Amino acid sequence: MLLYLLLAISLTNVNGQIDPAHCRYPLGMEDGRIKNDDITASSQWYETTGPQYARLNREEGDGAWCPAGQLQPSDVQYLQLDLRQLIFLTVVATQGRYARNSGNEFARKYRLEYSRDGHRWISWRNRFGSEILMANINTYDSVVRDLHPPIITRFLRLIPVTDAVHTVCMRVELFGCAWQDGLTAYSSPEGQTMMAPGYPITPLNDSTYDGALERRKLSGGLGQLTDGVIGQDDFVQRRQDRLWPGYDYVGWRNDSLGPGYVEMEFQFDRQRNFTSMKVHSNNMFSRGVKIFTSVSCVFKLHIISEWEAEPVEFHTVLDDRNPSARYVTVPLKHRSATALCCRFYFADTWMMFSEISFQSATNVLPTQRPPVLTPPSYELNSKVPQTTQKTEDRTTPKPSKTGSPEEGSTSILIGCLVTIILLLVVIIFLILWCQYVCKVLEKAPRRILEEEVTVRLSSSSDTIILQTPPVPPRVSLDPPYERIFLLDPQYQDPTALRNKLPELSQSAAASACSGGYAEPDVTLCTPHQCFQSSVPHYAETDIISLQGVTGSNMYAVPALTVDSLTRKDISVAEFPRERLLFREKLGEGQFGEVHLCEAEGLAEFLGEGAPLPEQDGRPVLVAVKQLRADATSNARNDFLKEIKIMSRLNNPNIIQLLCVCVSSDPLCMVTEYMENGDLNMFLSQREIESTLTHANNIPSVSIADMLHMSVQISSGMKYLASLNFVHRDLATRNCLLDRHLTIKISDFGMSRNLYSSDYYRIQGRAVLPIRWMAWESILLGKFTTASDVWAFGVTLWEIFTLCKEQPYSLLSDEQVIENTGEFFRNQGRQIFLSAPPLCPSSLFELMMRCWSRDIADRPTFHRLYQALLTFAPHS
Template identity: 85%
Template structure:
């Protein structure tokens, strides 16, 4: 209720929606979608009407069932009216269970949607397929992410069958309000870039749901997916080059600009427009030079004659894609027409969003005293007093609700509760699925179906990280369970006798300085190494910065960036014995961490601290700091970079070695190669542990390879957009690799060598799955956090990663030891290295 009131009071829209965070249940299960808003094309009986098609509910006869048996040619549907435009990202379905008496479910279904209730559109995924795989039994919930998401008010779920079947459905949809208000945009059709030496790059709007030539619909520029700095690779989906951008060539459009029209759900008072634009000027792509926007008060009105004009400050030094914010001067309208003028040969957009108030501004009024007023307006004295009283009463209600919520939260924090209150089951389709459940022994039973394992419902509280404290009540601090960072020999944190059904608080306030100023990881080190630092502490040589040639940006943080560069003359500069790969006459590739000019003094100190930490590392399997540029701004550190890239990308592009791979020249790796990689990572981590250094982000994305498959552990993964989905963001501050983190790191903020051992076990699992999937891929980030609570309680309900198909059982036992609940039961890196070394083909 309080959230609703605050949304009503604050009519400003929040643009740049993130599909990964827009996953709230929209109200089928809890009843917020009313019965009157659920209709159907038909129903078998009154007790199987559309109002009974609610996920996990058993009213009536347990589900919505269309009349009669469904034929392959039938089109029967369950329709939801969401009452306002909604950004829909997830659909969950079930069959009819009816307390074990039902046996009907939809094996496949498709979706139709409409923003106005008249024009219906068939949803298709990014590959053009409109069929969604549904249920395999009557009770298990199957959750499907929609790629692309849907912006709609009305949604129809249409069961599909290949033979005559009786089908029934229960559903829930997930998403969030589409507060942008944009209902359609139109633009010239995107074009294709063909240049020598580069792949053919199609820059069309492939998910546009309007008619040809981009009229009357929405598409990639409103799907929440931001394109990368290099427009050729895809951010999330392995489709075709240039997929994330819509682009146009200057000489193909006569006027020298791209004209786009935007239509909105109602008249709005626009404050700004944000356009995410590519700026890869080395390929002839730049941000638009200027834009002119005209406004239309009503759809049937003429365009206003005075447009808003804005000139962009062009940047020929930084090729990064960026948002350009165009101020719209609080002009009102229901439609905009913007002309974006070219600054170079090409112009490319990946996302456009608007900030606005839903009420247009009113004209200034004369003082109300003594002036006649129209009936019903807050102009006269009595009416004005009534308006003020109403506002005061509303504020009193809001304050009361805030105090009441605070009281309820305190009560919940004190009361022990189970973190995993509601459960559903899903079928694990193959041996490569990623979760195994540790449960107490049960008597065997005969079954023709494979076993089912437990995952957890999406919970709306977990959409807000601040609400995690309600799910994970704060545990009183004790000598055994201290927060912050600890040395590797930290004692086991054992729950007190009264807290077996509670868990410690989610340590979002304890996890600080995890991310370095350039966006990469920062090592946790003993306190003696973090004193105040100056340039005099730096033991590596100063390199001439003019000899660094920019190749591409690898990533960025709050105050710095990581670049891939060529270093001219670096081998001669470092002299004999330099830790550089064989060049074969080619320039040396290096990674350059650079501090931005707007960095704070604390960021500068942290950057110098990171240089000193890196300068202490000298091991064949750890990335080395080669040189620095600190005599002038911007401060830079130059580290090794391996030509084969990171281990995650390397393995995901290869198959396990076999006769077939040899015969067809398929890139492959052998089991011996995989074991050799594991040994090298263990060796590098053994070295870090000997220095009491804690890495805190060990994963295949942070292991780099050269041509001889030599691995060097790095810290670049956190800063790279390619791996952004591997990190969980806490309220816009730190980002955490929770799928690789030990339970005590998530819940208590403890990062130790023992938590690095846990991450090493997950890294081994990645290696022997050839990095084909993310750890715990069937769980959301919030469910991974929930699972850490089960490790804390240690009641046999925690979920483990499953045995990879390529992994020997003895090695999987070693992984399971790395994931021991108690810190002292986990092996050391020295013992891991000794256990793995005999099995590798290199010593």
């Protein structure tokens, strides 16, 4: 287990939709998820040295796979693995045959061949063009080799290489994660070389492409556009971990391509329903580089069919002010296809891409082998040691087998230099922050102070680190652009902002500039700002914030309530952690992780009356929140408080704490997770019930079903409000659903990859669902039951649009924030969500009341529940 316990520092690198620095999960050689039938070899010496014994750290049979006879330099013997699905492979680890100190055979070198279809085999080469990977120098040490570039494959062959006649044996483990894009090949014109006066020669070719190059066209392979590493803003600047300037980009010159566009074709593993395409594009306009002005995509439903006539077109908004590279999201309108052909039209002399990824859904998901959640001595979902991208590989010997003194000295020196540089960067940042925190404003619409928005919102949530393996992409309409930060000297005066927002009290504005970030002084606020203390059901001020393992607590709770809860001796059943089988990682925060697991024997463990869905012989799905071993003492205390709080929640429409694993580290809490997933995914895959849906067996829901769902959500929120609990992230993604359309409110949406576009990131410091948040939560950091009512209105809107698009989908994140400023000013210019076509007018009026500017005008959850019952009396 030493290999999994040696966790090194993660790379501080910005990556694409899949991150090679974090996509480092064991694929199952050691723990048996890769079955014996999926491990074959060209030959074997004996039955006891067959390919099934090539498992890292295992001593079964005679201890390893050994090919027949002694290996000659010209021999090609291989160990072949079928991974059963496309995998983004980042790391290979090898050992020799130790066989309890009786073996002395190992491979000193090896090379790799891979295939995505089982027919065409490709030889892997590193970024310098070498095929050879250095392996073992003894029989017992695990040697870890990072693959630069990574491999996207289903089949893999490890081929030992020798310079003389030797007997070789191998044990292996592979590391990576599922390739959810399903992209198996793309074709494009060959990248070109930029030669501009005053700048270095910059090759912009696809140097790691593994397909064919004929007549200056690439076809049939994958390369740098799918390696997970995005390019810098300044593509000419050389980075230490790059081979040459512009290495991360593939680029084309406009005048060398006659039609004025770049045509690319994308092939996929199966028919998919496409939501969007994300293209990371350079925009250094000072050097003649811009994002594309428009794109037109046509679709092919089957491999042998013709291209469909109707294209999907998308026009970008060109940016001549911010030279930052950015992702451009192209909506694909849920078109189904096995192949796409897209034409990207030039906006300037050059067009440069570094990553292209797709969000899509399939009817059949790849089979995933569930590893077992292990005891505390074996870190959950552990990863291989991280390595810097500057080096191609790394050996991790046992502590007793140390390397040379020179290697140790070099490592210590590098570590010291990195530490000194980081300290200097922190000091410089603090100095600049102290000097300019009150002067630098972000150019957002209506010029809201960046510091005010950042701090007010970051107080409600910690930064979320979304980890692989990813979950199936959501069927949704993503916003066209990622968050871009602009600075405009015109708005660098705080007094100018106060003129823009005349109702903002002087104390509140002063607190934003002073760095204190205290709540506004209600004694000085205007009548429109003051919250009515005569409304007792609102939890308004004394709100504490538990850390929570995913970066935020499920509920914000008044401090008095927490104190009373923590004093009670609440007993929660301790569940044997070895009965938890890992299915997928839902997300990760600063101090912990959330896993989707199967719980063996949970129904029998909890006994009669347990809040579990009907099993029908299937395993119970649960969500497991786990605290990291390196979490702070405060985080540990908050985690225990969260357990005590959740143990008191008992409502049929609230996710329930089932049991815990706290007798030893890591601390875990086990909550419900229903088999039909979340309400957003459920509704987005359905149409409104009609004779057409019945005749064609199309999944559908009725108006009555949607009203029934709305009543249940209001019931759950009514219960939370009665306890003065504030959810802060109510949305359909946080409502879980069982087969009987029973809703349970949860808090997993923030930590899941497929909903990352629903959250607004402020320079990596805050993650906020601004499209669901009330204006006072965004501008003043005020989270109350009334702000939950606002979010409930947006959730109703989602339900009656069948979650086919995001709220305010036509507005950018900055425009959404501008709109909250209009609510604040209350001058009649605010934009409301439009009435869904399926929504009764009286129900839409109820939504509009939820979005009232003044808190006192919003209905309580009790009144909402009563009102919705009149629409859905059967509930």
